[in-house]
Amino acid sequence: MAEVTLVGLRVVREVADTGSFTAAAEALGYTQSAISRQVAAMEAAAGTALFERFARGVRPTAAGAVLAAHAATVLGAVDTAERDLAGLRDRLAGRLRLGAFPAAGAVLVPRALARLRAAHPGLAVTIEEGATPALLSRLRSARLDVIVIGTGQGLPDYDLGELRQHPLVTDDLRVAVPSTHRLSRKARVTPADLSAETWIVGRGARGEPQFGAWPTLADPRIGHTTRSWTTRLGMVAAGLGVALLPGIAADSVPRGVTAVRVHDPAWHGRTATVLTAQAPSVAARAAVRALRRAAAALGDADPAAEPE
Amino acid sequence: MAEVTLVGLRVVREVADTGSFTAAAEALGYTQSAISRQVAAMEAAAGTALFERFARGVRPTAAGAVLAAHAATVLGAVDTAERDLAGLRDRLAGRLRLGAFPAAGAVLVPRALARLRAAHPGLAVTIEEGATPALLSRLRSARLDVIVIGTGQGLPDYDLGELRQHPLVTDDLRVAVPSTHRLSRKARVTPADLSAETWIVGRGARGEPQFGAWPTLADPRIGHTTRSWTTRLGMVAAGLGVALLPGIAADSVPRGVTAVRVHDPAWHGRTATVLTAQAPSVAARAAVRALRRAAAALGDADPAAEPE
DNA sequence: CACAGGGTATGCGAGAACCGCATGGCTGCT
DNA sequence: AGCAGCCATGCGGTTCTCGCATACCCTGTG
Structure with a gap:
């Protein structure tokens, strides 16, 4: 029939x-x-x-x-x-788990999240901060979908095999100084300007990237060591010293802290890199795009096209 | 895809x-x-x-x-x-061509037509009157879809091979008398009542059924012979004589004519039969149904079930 | 922990459905 | 009569559908 x-x-x-x-x-x-x-x-x-x-x-x-x-x-x-x-x-739904190191978690990732939210209201995004080895481990075991880590000069060479790299931004390393500091009123300083400063450096678990003094200073004076990114910046605000600051987090310095650029021909910079599984989901791809756009909006985006 | x-x-x-x-x-x-x-x-x-x-x-x-x-x-x-x-x-459309002998065409067929029209407004029905041999010929050559003829005592045995018979009604033969006639006031008359009457009989082409005097009268007096069914009834109304009248046409006698029943044990009656092609169309079947219902409404329907 | 039960995904294969190519039949026109 | 236009249908190759059987995962129970 x-x-x-x-x-x-x-x-x-x-x-x-x-x-x-x-x-x-x-x-x-x-x-x-x-x-x-x-x-x-x-x-x-x-x-x-x-x-x-x-x-x-x-x-x-x-x-x-x-x-x-x-x-x-x-x-x-x-x-x-x-x-x-x-x-x-054309509107995604489901869950997306994002991981990032603290500096990226300060401004870049929240802004990318805002973009994702606007485009895909049905997509539930979670953000975790962590050290790079932990982030890599969680990405590999599929407990995170996208991570943002720092790579380049002065950082360890991690094994990124079986993961897909999405170059994001060439970092513009800066120095956080007290807003009352003599250097805070300069558009740009030199390593020599920094040589006499007291540095507040970071300390973490073994294998973690260390935020030390300016990388090319021969013998910097370390005044304080603390683990917490937030504490470090608080100390700067209190006038206890200066600290390294990744450019992608420059917009997030608290009151009383000023980010100053450094002119140093010996410094080659770092890259913030986005990593996904080799075959990223549609949502993960959307997150990568949002991160790249947020980085571009921060004015430091690397214009390299992403291979698709 | x-x-x-x-x-x-x-x-x-x-x-x-x-x-x-x-x-x-x-x-x-x-x-x-x-x-x-x-x-x-x-x-x-x-x-x-x-x-x-x-x-x-x-x-x-x-x-x-x-x-x-x-x-x-x-x-x-x-x-x-x-x-x-x-x-x-469930509502038919198209064309249906109906043929019937004059007596059937007087009341039975118009009433069936009314039924068909009500049920199937899209069905275009044409009606032709004619003598039985002509009707049979037109049915066989598919120029008519359904025909109504009379069969039985006193009528020729037509060859109905290759056609499908749908028995319709056992005819109740009556006599048409002038309304001023002495017999018009009787509910029922006998052959003896009719023996002295002048009969107006029908005349048609060779092989056609003849409307003569009452079938069982030994020596009826034929007063007039005319071909036209309408003329015959007109003569009755004018008092020129009496004529045979099939029951199925009883309701169609003109003013001045009265249909009287006859009580005659020697008369076995006739049948009005509906004929179609061996494999009748849906419309033809609907017409047969309508004819049977109209005959039933005339009170003379034969309750035999139609084989389907 | 082992096992049973509930439930979805998928390989394999038999049968059904789809549809292009080729051809037949009918009608209308010249 | 011949030809063109157009629908119907036989034949056969390809694709689709879906039942049976099986694999896998998860949950609940003892």
């Missing part, structure tokens, strides 16, 4: 419009033979003739005209469904 | 309602395996997941919920189309 099908309805509608199997075949990309059979199948399903056959074309019966009209309604509803689905498809 | 199908939409809707492939399979008469594949096909067509899979069943994604809602709309429109077509199918 034949059944009404969407293909059959498309054929009935087209034949009713054109009054010819041959014309409908051409319009729909079939042969006349296939159209004749589809009409026959719809006639079997309808239990009555849908078209009167003449030597030159066909004319719909009352039943044929009724079905063609209904076909337009049905096919319109299918189109609406498909359009709605396409709209939804 | 998978396409949205009506089967697929039914599956998506059922799975969204039941939250389980297995339950949907049972409800729709498929196996779980077929349901899984239909869902996969709809997901391919939609370009996104429609259901989240859990150990105990599934849950629609946002896209799945959207598509299930649209599926209800689409399938509802298809149901409406099918219902409308079924309604149309």
Whole structure:
């Protein structure tokens, strides 16, 4: 027993419009033979003739005209469904887990999150801060979908095998100084300006990147050592010393702290790198794009095209 | 590239309602395996997941919920189309050509026509009166679809081979008398009452049924012979004589004519028979039904069931 | 922990459906 | 009569559908 099908309805509608199997075949990309059979199948399903056959074309019966009209309604509803689905498809849903080292977690990642939220309100994003080895481990075991780490001069060479790298930004390393400091009013300082300063440096677990003094200073004076990124900046604000500051976090310095650029020809910079699984999900890809855009908005984006 | 199908939409809707492939399979008469594949096909067509899979069943994604809602709309429109077509199918269109001998054409056939018109307004019915040999010939050459003839005592035995008989009515033969006649006031007369009467008989082409005097009268007095049925009744009204009258035409006598029943144990009656081609069309079958109902309403219907 | 039960995904294969190519039949025109 | 236009249908190659069987995962129970 034949059944009404969407293909059959498309054929009935087209034949009713054109009054010819041959014309409908051409319009729909079939042969006349296939159209004749589809009409026959719809006639079997309808239990009555849908078209009167003449030597030159066909004319719909009352039943044929009724079905063609209904076909337009049905096919319109299918189109609406498909359009709605396409709209939804372009909006992601589900979960995305992002991991980043603290400096990236200060400004870059929150801004990327805002972008993701605007474009995909149904996407649930979680952000974790952590040290690079921990982030790598969690990415590899699929407990994170995207991570942001720092790579380059002065940092360890991590094994990034089996992961996909998405270069993000060439970092502009700066110095955080007290806003009352003599250097805070300079647009740019030199290593010599920094040589007499007291440095507040970071301390963490073994293998973690260390925020020391300015990298090219021969013998910097270390005044304080603390683990907490937040504490370090608090100390700067209190006038206890100066500290290194990644450019991507420059916008997040607290009140009483000023970020100063350093002119040092001996310094080659660092890169903040986004890492995903080799075959990143659609959501992960969207996150990478959001991160790149946020970095560009920070004015330090590396314009390298991302391979897709 | 998978396409949205009506089967697929039914599956998506059922799975969204039941939250389980297995339950949907049972409800729709498929196996779980077929349901899984239909869902996969709809997901391919939609370009996104429609259901989240859990150990105990599934849950629609946002896209799945959207598509299930649209599926209800689409399938509802298809149901409406099918219902409308079924309604149309039960209403016939096209042409139907009916032939009948004059007595049947007087009341029976017009009443059947009224019934057909009410049930099938789109059916174009034409009625032709004629003598039985002519009607048979036209039926056999498919120039008529249904004919009504008289058969039985006193009438020729026609060759009805290759035609399909639909017995209709045992005729109640009457006598048409002038309304001023002494017999017009009797509920029922006898052959003896009729023996002295002047008869107005019919005359037609060779082989045609003849309307003579009362069939069982030994030596009736023929006063007038005329071919026209209408003229014959007119003569009765004018008091020129009496004439035979089939019961099925009793309701059509003109003013000034009264139909009187005759009590005659020697008279076995006649049958009005409907004839069609061996494989009658749907319209022809509808006409036969209408004729039988009209005859029943005339009170003289033979209750024999029509073989279908 | 082991096992049973519930539930989805997928390989394999048999049967059904689809539809292009080729051809037949009918009608209308010249 | 011949020809063109157009629908119907036989034949066969390809694709689709879906049941059966099996694999895998998760959850609950003893």
